[in-house]
Amino acid sequence: MSLAAHRAQHVRLAVEGAVAAITLDRPERKNPLTFDSYAELATIFRMAARDEQVRAFTIAGSGGNFCSGGDVHEIIGPLLERDTRGLMQFTAMTGELVKAMRACPQPIIAAVDGVAAGAGAIIAMAADLRLGTPRARTAFLFNRVGLAGCDMGACAILPRIIGQGRASELLYLGRSMSAEEGLAWGFFNALHAPEALAAEAARLAQEIADGPAFAHAMTKRMLQMEWAMSVEQAIEAEAVAQALCMTTQDFRRAYDAFVAKRRPEFEGN
Known part of the structure; x- marks a missing residue:
């Protein structure tokens, strides 16, 4: 099945020409991920390897935020009831999303506005290019919920983007990286006004899609x-x-x- 024919149920997927646009669309909760949306995102990126039409992706959130991470009520709460095997199944599934993003042949552009926290920050990190807005706040906040910073490839990928020392700071402290820091450190390729972000991401994706x-x-x-x-x-x-x-x-x-x-x-x- 082509991506254009895929009917996404837990995220929005729109294919226009050679560009596929994914939107995380739960704005009332700052677009948190669920078990289902994790799995569907991985499926979409795995499907992309067999799609001959799509040449670039954008991924964004709706309502002025990117993604607040795993849904506290639909993911975090239920995880407390799982045994070790069940928890390993979950962490393997979340890692599968990053592996699918890195394995899909099409470049992925993350358009980050507002909050990008936890798994949301990871999705932005796993993209190939990142555009942000001045109000973007990116937080790898795993230590703030008693977990290690080594989540979904963060300890391997983040230092390659911003350097070992800066990555260590974010992963140990769990603090938000401001948009200005993100731009200066090389996390963001550019910053745009919130009202221009979607158009700039689409323009960049189209420029890539027009290439070889x-x-x-x-x-x-x-x-x-x-x-x-x-x-x-x-x-x-x-x-x-x-x-x-x-x-x-x-x-x-x-x-x-x-x-x-x-x-x-x-x-x-």
């Missing part, structure tokens, strides 16, 4: 893989990756457009 899809997927894959490689291994891996990209029709289209002195129109193959 196979090559973008390869870039995302290499960005993920090369953290575990030496520089020599990375150079070798990139040589193979780039040679594969040179077999695509988009590579030829770019050459033909250059010769004809026009802008290339990529088709993703």
Whole structure:
């Protein structure tokens, strides 16, 4: 099934052309996640690997906030009744969402307004690019509920974005990172006014979608893989990756457009 044909039940999913827009839509509670929305988000990103139409994602929250994390009443409360096996099933399921986001070939843009806390901060972190607003507040607040900061890949991914020391500060203190800090530290790629955020995220997603899809997927894959490689291994891996990209029709289209002195129109193959 294509993403355009998928009828999401626990989040909003809209596919327009080559861009899929996901909206967390429980604004009265600042868009918390439930067991069902966790699973559906992972399913959507896993489906994306087989979708030939969608070339980029945006993910946002409704009502002036991004996501307040796991729903206190629908997730946190029930977890207190689970045994170790049940808790492991839950943490494996939440981790599956981040794995699905990182494995899907399409770049993901998080549009963060207002609160992005707990799992909400993780979703923003797991995206490829992040746009924020001046009122964005991002908090990896796991220690404030008696848990470790090592949740859903935070100790592996967050230091790669903002550095070890800054990540340690946020994970040990559980404090909110302001939008200005997020921009200065490299968490946010840009800040926009709240009323302009959705349009800017859509514009950026469309710009990415207009590019060479196979090559973008390869870039995302290499960005993920090369953290575990030496520089020599990375150079070798990139040589193979780039040679594969040179077999695509988009590579030829770019050459033909250059010769004809026009802008290339990529088709993703």
